[in-house]
Amino acid sequence: MNRYDFAVYIGRFQPFHDGHLACLTQALDHASKLIVLVGSINRPRNIRDPFSYAERREMIEAAIPLGLRDRVIISGVSDRLYNLPQWVTAVQAAVDGIVGAAAGGDASVILVGHRKDQTSDYLDLFPQWDLCPVEEISILSATQIRDALLGLPEADLAKTLGGQPIPNGVKTLLGDWIASHADAWRALRTEWDFIRRYRSQFEGLRYPPIFQTVDAVVIQAGHILLVERGAHPGRGLLALPGGFLNADERIEDAVIRELREETGIKVPEPVLRGSIRARARYDDPMRSLRGRTITDAFLFDLRPGPLPKIKGGSDARRAHWTSLAEFQSLEAQMFEDHFHIVQDLLGRI
Known part of the structure; x- marks a missing residue:
């Protein structure tokens, strides 16, 4: 029997990969239901945030094993870069709204995640929820996956996509998305190449420029x-x-x-x-x-x-x-x- 009624898992999922899926399934070992909060939902398309909230939601839904889908609730939250209390309030409101609608006010909640770097500091912002640091499955990085997909010629894309640590359902969605958004994908690849060349000017410097x-x-x-x-x-x-x-x-x-x-x-x-x-x-x-x-x-x-x-x-x-x-x-x-x-x-x- 699960100890908690709800687990909360927060991330950007750009894109959703095998490490995310492992954290998701671990969270469901601790709680009856899981709330996946997708961050940065109103960002413009760029090489760090190439996929919209709707696209990432579809990826997550495609990755969840069939027997677990009815236990996962997906919602989104916008960034508040220079007003952290506003962001915390938005996360609390999203979770409280979902929990209240599904179970009333009397429900136990746990926050799940693993400490990777300073981007994981948000785990300390919600003391009203118990914290369960999930096991770090691997050193999988969405950044490395994006670089692999954006940095190779389009002719090699299918092979590269097939070799990435991404759930099969997400691979299918990504392949379809790239084929149907050819102009947007080429624009992202152009921007990726520009940023790569721009930053290469400073490689080898003891102190990167500010x-x-x-x-x-x-x-x-x-x-x-x-x-x-x-x-x-x-x-x-x-x-x-x-x-x-x-x-x-x-x-x-x-x-x-x-x-x-x-x-x-x-x-x-x-x-x-x-x-x-x-x-x-x-x-x-x-x-x-x-x-x-x-x-x-x-x-x-x-x-x-x-x-x-x-x-x-x-x-x-x-x-x-x-x-x-x-x-x-x-x-x-x-x-x-x-x-x-x-x-x-x-x-x-």
Whole structure:
């Protein structure tokens, strides 16, 4: 007889592999039912997050042995990069909602997982649930699987996919997905190759470089200024105006320069400087595919009035004003952590 009513297993599953399946089956040795919470459900498609929530949900369902499927409940949760309490609250709410609907309020819950690296620190955030560290089945890494699939010529894909430590049902889904999303898959492979070549410049260095960038959050009359990226990584995604700090400039000077270069905003420089209402540093170690990148973001709150004229330039295909109401629905189209930067900075005023 299982000791717990519910087990909770949290992961990104990009893609779902044999190690995930082993953890899932171990969890069901401890609990009658398992809640699988899929993370990062609103991320744009990129080489770290190539598959949508719906696609990953289908993978998990295809991997679960037939006799266990009615014991597994799958749900999702969005990232909250710079507001950990919000993410914890979202996880708690998802679990409480599922447990309440299935068993009422009186049910025992256990959190399962294994400590791999700093990404496993979330296991300490839920003291109301017992923690069961499951046995680490292997050193399987979803990153290595993604690299194997994205880094080889398409002609070798079927053979490579067949040799990966992935459940058979997931292999079938991946093969079908790649065949039916050829353009999206080629775009991912192009981005993967760009990142590989970009990072290869720094191989062999004793200390990998840490990059410094700047980003501008420009608000006026209930609108926010966004650009569409014209280059990898993130080509075609929406982003904040910004870029790399030059060696000979101050950070505030850099954000003014990048803002004017990428948007051509028709606002005098003294007015822009006088409109800065907040500034914060964002340093999530995984925030950029290019490598360790820290950004300083500035909130420019322009006085109410007609929206200034803009025109995309530099690395931006185009620039445009978007209502703050519409912006709230754009998380899946935003580059890197820019959606979360905006949410954090706006919360500061």
